[in-house]
Amino acid sequence: MVFAALYRIYAGFINPPQARKEDDAIRFGLLGASNIAPPALITPARSHREVIIAAVAARDRSRAEAYAKKHDLLNDPSIDAVYIALPNSLHFEWALRAIKARKHVLLEKPSCSNGEEARALFNHPLVKAPNAPVLLEAFHYRFHPAWQTFMSLIHDDAVAGPVKHAHAQQYLFKGVIPFDDIRWRYDLAGGAMMDFGTYTVNCLRQILREEPSQVIEVHWRGVPSSQSDQAGGQQIDQAMTATYKTESGATGSIIADLAASGGWPLLPSSWTKNIPSIGWPKCEAELGEKEVESPKSADDEKHFVKRKVTLWNHLAPSVYHRIDVEDTHTIHRDGTLLKTWKESQNLKSYSWPSGDKQAYAGEDWWSTYHCQLHEFVNKIKGREGSGVWVDGDDSIKQMEAIDRTYEKAGMKTIRAKRGISESTYDLYSSSVNAAN
Numbered sequence: 001m002v003f004a005a006l007y008r009i010y011a012g013f014i015n016p017p018q019a020r021k022e023d024d025a026i027r028f029g030l031l032g033a034s035n036i037a038p039p040a041l042i043t044p045a046r047s048h049r050e051v052i053i054a055a056v057a058a059r060d061r062s063r064a065e066a067y068a069k070k071h072d073l074l075n076d077p078s079i080d081a082v083y084i085a086l087p088n089s090l091h092f093e094w095a096l097r098a099i100k101a102r103k104h105v106l107l108e109k110p111s112c113s114n115g116e117e118a119r120a121l122f123n124h125p126l127v128k129a130p131n132a133p134v135l136l137e138a139f140h141y142r143f144h145p146a147w148q149t150f151m152s153l154i155h156d157d158a159v160a161g162p163v164k165h166a167h168a169q170q171y172l173f174k175g176v177i178p179f180d181d182i183r184w185r186y187d188l189a190g191g192a193m194m195d196f197g198t199y200t201v202n203c204l205r206q207i208l209r210e211e212p213s214q215v216i217e218v219h220w221r222g223v224p225s226s227q228s229d230q231a232g233g234q235q236i237d238q239a240m241t242a243t244y245k246t247e248s249g250a251t252g253s254i255i256a257d258l259a260a261s262g263g264w265p266l267l268p269s270s271w272t273k274n275i276p277s278i279g280w281p282k283c284e285a286e287l288g289e290k291e292v293e294s295p296k297s298a299d300d301e302k303h304f305v306k307r308k309v310t311l312w313n314h315l316a317p318s319v320y321h322r323i324d325v326e327d328t329h330t331i332h333r334d335g336t337l338l339k340t341w342k343e344s345q346n347l348k349s350y351s352w353p354s355g356d357k358q359a360y361a362g363e364d365w366w367s368t369y370h371c372q373l374h375e376f377v378n379k380i381k382g383r384e385g386s387g388v389w390v391d392g393d394d395s396i397k398q399m400e401a402i403d404r405t406y407e408k409a410g411m412k413t414i415r416a417k418r419g420i421s422e423s424t425y426d427l428y429s430s431s432v433n434a435a436n
């Protein structure tokens with residue numbers, strides 16, 4: 001098991017097999033010499049026949065050249081698609097510019113700074129037009145078979161009742177993110193909710209298949225005062241927890257902590273509060289009871305199943321993950337409980353099950369980013385693909401859910417300030433006018 005995991009790390013993130021490139025491969029340009037581009041695009045592109053990383057644009061030419069050299073990038077002006085891994089506050093502007101230039105866009109999450117920008121971007125006439133460039137918010141985890149298997153176990157009508165509660169959590173050790181990181185900058189639309197929080201809310205929306213429209217409670221922790229000046233005052237959330245309710249009455253909870261510490265067992269919390277700690281990343285769904293057809297019950301009896309499904313490590317499942325399914329069975333007669341038992345299974349899903357519609361050429365070592373790139377290319381090439389996608393309406397609703405959470409946290413004015421800047425608004429309105 002350990003060797004298999006090491007191999008998946010090596011092939012997926014360090015040294016994938018080099019593919020021979022097709023003549024009509026998509027030529028990507030990178031916007032920003034970012035830390036995430038190597039694992040998210042440059043490495044998966046190495047083993048993709050139809051992707052070439054052709055150029056990198058950075059604020060400083062020598063930095064772009066050094067980055068291109070380090071990652072062995074060609075310099076080619078004929079770009080078909082761009083990968084935008086800039087600070088969050090620049091996503092809207094640069095996605096708009098790229099779409100205007102008719103480039104396909106792989107846009108890092110969160111797609112924009114807020115719902116206002118997301119509505120303007122994803123409803124833009126150039127994005128809605130027939131033959132518009134492909135625009136995808138990079139929720140990479142959704143493209144991996146582990147996530148899709150998790151989804152099918154939750155939404156399997158044969159045994160699964162309605163989702164009653166969803167939970168998602170992600171932690172990073174305190175100290176992992178440097179002091180001057182973009183995540184701690186209010187002016188760059190940083191914050192825990194914008195970063196890890198955007199995944200956890202996205203997971204909730206996927207599990208619930210409904211919007212977490214009501215925010216019940218939010219707690220957040222700001223950056224330490226030593227850091228708050230550069231972060232933009234006490235306006236940046238280092239961690240956030242929130243609970244939600246949907247229209248149908250289902251509930252959800254999230255934990256997003258970019259600097260986790262304390263909570264060590266057996267030791268007083270005053271000793272450990274500054275010691276980095278970690279919680280496992282996981283997503284959980286608790287489903288309502290479902291009556292099932294069953295050979296285990298007599299004619300006058302009813303057989304119910306209540307399911308709970310947990311996916312451990314949804315964010316990097318190609319390294320390791322586990323899906324725990326716990327089904328609680330009950331047999332009733334005339335409303336009286338006769339018998340109850342539990343059935344548990346642990347599943348893994350590193351590639352699509354054979355015979356599955358989605359069982360294309362994926363390898364066990366494909367990272368979430370590789371799976372995402374595969375679908376992005378399919379979309380550009382007009383192929384059916386696996387059917388997994390993140391559409392514009394989804395990305396808008398996602399940003400609106402983040403907005404609601406910040407508003408409930410009492411950070412409404414902060415969110416409003418993150419609105420579309422004047423110069424970007426000019427770019428936006430001129431491109432809308434040109435498209436109409």
Ligand SMILES: NC(=O)C1=CN([C@@H]2O[C@H](COP(=O)(O)OP(=O)(O)OC[C@H]3O[C@@H](n4cnc5c(N)ncnc54)[C@H](OP(=O)(O)O)[C@@H]3O)[C@@H](O)[C@H]2O)C=CC1
Nearest residue numbers: 032033034035036058059060085086087088108109110182
């Ligand atoms: N999908 C995933 O797993 C991950 C996604 N992300 C997302 O990717 C984006 C980038 O994150 P990350 O790679 O960690 O960030 P980095 O700080 O490593 O990269 C951001 C890049 O943006 C450019 N940039 C332009 N303007 C500014 C500015 N004012 N301040 C700082 N940088 C600027 C810089 O490139 P240059 O100087 O070359 O112009 C910089 O390298 C974020 O939106 C983040 O949410 C991040 C990590 C993981």
Ligand SMILES: O=C1OC[C@@H](O)[C@H](O)[C@H]1O
Nearest residue numbers: 109172183195196258315
């Ligand atoms: O998207 C992300 O995934 C990995 C994290 O380390 C990072 O903070 C986040 O931006």
